[in-house]
Amino acid sequence: xxxxxxxxxxxxxxxxxxxxxxxxxxxxxxxxxxxxxxxxxxxxxxxxxxxxxxxxxxxxxxxxxxxxxxxxxxxxxxxxxxxxxxxxxxxxxxxxxxxxxxxxxxxxxxxxxxxxxxxxxxxxxxxxxxxxxxxxxxxxxxxxxxxxxxxxxxxxxxxxxxxxxxxxxxxxxxxxxxxxxxxxxxxxxxxxxxxxxxxxxxxxxxxxxxxxxxxxxxxxxxxxxxxxxxxxxxxxxxxxxxxxxxxxxxxxxxxxxxxxxx
DNA sequence: ATGGTTGAACCTCAA
Numbered sequence: 001x002x003x004x005x006x007x008x009x010x011x012x013x014x015x016x017x018x019x020x021x022x023x024x025x026x027x028x029x030x031x032x033x034x035x036x037x038x039x040x041x042x043x044x045x046x047x048x049x050x051x052x053x054x055x056x057x058x059x060x061x062x063x064x065x066x067x068x069x070x071x072x073x074x075x076x077x078x079x080x081x082x083x084x085x086x087x088x089x090x091x092x093x094x095x096x097x098x099x100x101x102x103x104x105x106x107x108x109x110x111x112x113x114x115x116x117x118x119x120x121x122x123x124x125x126x127x128x129x130x131x132x133x134x135x136x137x138x139x140x141x142x143x144x145x146x147x148x149x150x151x152x153x154x155x156x157x158x159x160x161x162x163x164x165x166x167x168x169x170x171x172x173x174x175x176x177x178x179x180x181x182x183x184x185x186x187x188x189x190x191x192x193x194x195x196x197x198x199x200x201x202x203x204x205x206x207x208x209x210x211x212x213x214x215x216x217x218x219x220x221x222x223x224x225x226x227x228x229x230x231x232x233x234x235x236x237x238x239x240x241x242x243x244x245x246x247x248x249x250x251x252x253x254x255x256x257x258x259x260x261x262x
Numbered sequence: 263a264t265g266g267t268t269g270a271a272c273c274t275c276a277a
Contacts, residue, residue, distance in 0.1 A: 011268075011277085012270075036269095038270065062271090063275090063276090064270080064275090064276065114276075154277095172277095209266080209267040209268050209277090211263085249268090252267090252277085
């Protein structure tokens, strides 16, 4: 069967619940990795999601951050938080095993810190977070599983992934140090699902609300589905769901969805 | 364009 796996930064689950449920009904992804929920478990809209047949694993936080995994397949081995810093209280990483008939895969939803500006403490936190992710991916790859780490990486990998590579060089989400930190992860042997299937195509996943970036075509591709070799070998499709960014009161991100033959 | 918009919560911060 083909298992459809998507990632989406919703920028508030409570404001975006109608966009999400309409999309779940129409596209029926099997697994959805969500970021920027801005919600705790007390206010998370479990009922609207569960009545569509999804199990929910949630790592919530008030006001900021918050990640979740929605899955039509049963979830187990749920782990909250990225290893490597017990003092990190931000809800930016959740991982689980999804089990189907005759197969299992590990999935993770990640929300890499934005980093604010390259001269800020938050940028250093972003770089440390990416290094923690590198170390964790290195350990996960040893299991040789079908693995999908999807989320808002807040890094555009290459010049083709931003609207103005020269003007944006050195700015947040397209800084040489961030791009090197992301390459240190992909060089371990995880593969960008979109870029595997579309080596030359410029499609963005995020557009700034400010300055009407969407209508101006000023976007970046910063949301990624990174695949282990075992997952990449099964990759059938990968698209960015532009239509959700065209709705009234949209998230500033569009989902990215891939299909794996499992 | 050193501006601009959005969301959650607070009277501003994060993105």
